[in-house]
Amino acid sequence: MAPQYDAVIVGAGFGGMGAAIELGRLGIDDFVILEREDDLGGTWHVNRYPGLAVDIASVTYSYSFEPNPYWSRLFAPGAELKRYADHVAAKYDLRRHMRFGTVVEGARWDEDQQHWVISIAGTEPVTARYLLTATGFLSQPHIPDLPGIDTFAGKIVHTTAWDDAYDLAGKRAAIIGTGATAVQLIPRIARRVAELTVYQRTPIWVVPKVDVTIPTAVQRMFARMPLTQKAARLTSTSLLELMMVSAVLHYRQVRFLNKGAELLARAHMRAQIPDRELRKRLTPHYSFGCKRPTFSNNYFPTFTRSHVHLETASIERIEPEAIVTADGHRTQIDTLILATGFNLWDVNFPAIEVIGREGRNLGKWWRENRFQAYEGVSVPHFPNFLTLASPYSYSGLSYFTTIESQMRHMGRLFRELQRRGASTFEVTERANAEFLDRMTRRLGDSVFYLGSCEGSRSYYFNQHGEAAILRPTSTVNAFREAGSFPLEDYMIGGQSA
Incomplete structure (x- = not known):
């Protein structure tokens, strides 16, 4: 048939x-x-x-x-x-x-x-x-199998199923995960919640983000003269490939590029976080590129705010109104955000x-x-x-x-x-x-x-x-x-x- x-x-x-x-x-x-x-x-x-x-x-x-x-x-x-x-x-x-x-x-x-x-x-x-x-x-999506998570009495949100109707204002929130998604999300929700605790298993390499508004005049130029946008695309692709892809995939040949990217990330953090101990906790202990790095200008400064707390101890269990870490520290929360990535x-x-x-x-x-x-x-x-x-x-x-x-x-x-x-x-x-x-x-x-x-x-x-x-x-x-x-x-x- x-x-x-x-x-x-x-x-x-x-x-x-x-x-x-x-x-x-x-x-x-x-x-x-x-x-x-x-x-x-x-x-x-x-x-x-x-x-x-x-x-x-x-x-x-x-x-x-x-x-x-x-x-x-x-x-x-x-x-x-x-x-x-x-x-x-x-x-x-x-x-x-x-x-x-x-x-x-x-x-x-x-x-x-x-x-x-x-x-x-x-x-x-x-x-x-x-x-x-x-x-x-x-x-x-990866949903962590944490002891007690099914007993949590508050709101649980995974980043792939964001609830736009849920108001974060005044909430005591926790976010699990510090990958690329969390790097984008954490600075935004920190502006709204009363308290935010970030549970980090593995730090992430973060480099400066050269993000600017594209002027209307440039947009019109791209529309009227497509070759100009092709040139911009070629330039962007070539630079990214040279700086990032080569540094990761051709580590043997151009190790200096990898080390240079790592130094840039360290300098970026140093410029935004005065506290040496906090920098130490946010610094990865693996080579640049082993885990996908990302770009951000406001991730690190978020951790310097008084109502934002970084927790690096492993989670032992989740209770109806709190998270308890392996060192016995108990943090009361009413909102749990899962930025736990994908399987x-x-x-x-x-x-x-x-x-x-x-x-x-x-x-x-x-x-x-x-x-x-x-x-x-x-x-x-x-x-x-x-x-x-x-x-x-x-x-x-x-x-x-x-x-x-x-x-x-x-x-x-x-x-x-x-x-x-x-x-x-x-x-x-x-x-x-x-x-x-x-x-x-x-x-x-x-x-x-x-x-x-x-x-x-x-x-x-x-x-x-x-x-x-x-x-x-x-x-x-x-x-x-x-x-x-x-x-x-x-x-x-x-x-x-």
């Missing part, structure tokens, strides 16, 4: 929309985008916490083929990213393909019918010739159950062996399947670099299918193994293996101790290989309908 769709895309964030745009370019219009939320935008729809903003320069954090000349700031607030997502969906007519409030429970390759069967909660499954998962890297390696890779040829379970196979994906997009034993948020796929600092390189890979692969009149593809074991070996060797030059990452508690590392998210090459290399990978790396067959 012919499948219902040529393709199913899981996820209506920027990754899923990029995949949809590429399918449209290829002349494939019979596809559906399944999204569990009630609207598109992915993380920029789900996250609405105070202070939300992109932590990569806005001019870089967008599709290169669909620039937005009207960013209000160098680091745009989250609401502008959501509006940009809406604009992209409207321009490329994507909403007609989207089904919201649709929870995909899993997908199974039907060997006899040569198509995918996608299970959906509460309704009949759908079938598709091709399956593309675009569920993002940070889509499965990548246990439930996000993949975010749904995917069963390939011969019953291979992708998540189980990854966890029992090694996390791997050829060029960050395809896996042996999983025909007609592309995983767009996968091991070794994240290239550069901007997620859009990853998205567009994967779009290019899709284009080359599907055009070859069309040229041959074929309907199935599967990456070879040989090509996958060679790519994995090459990525592993290159990561040997990174700060993850040559620096001091012990105690960083970084989500970059999986259960096997491998930093398997980032692609340890330049973005130029990622794009070049996406457009020129050997076609013989895939087994291509079948007859198109």
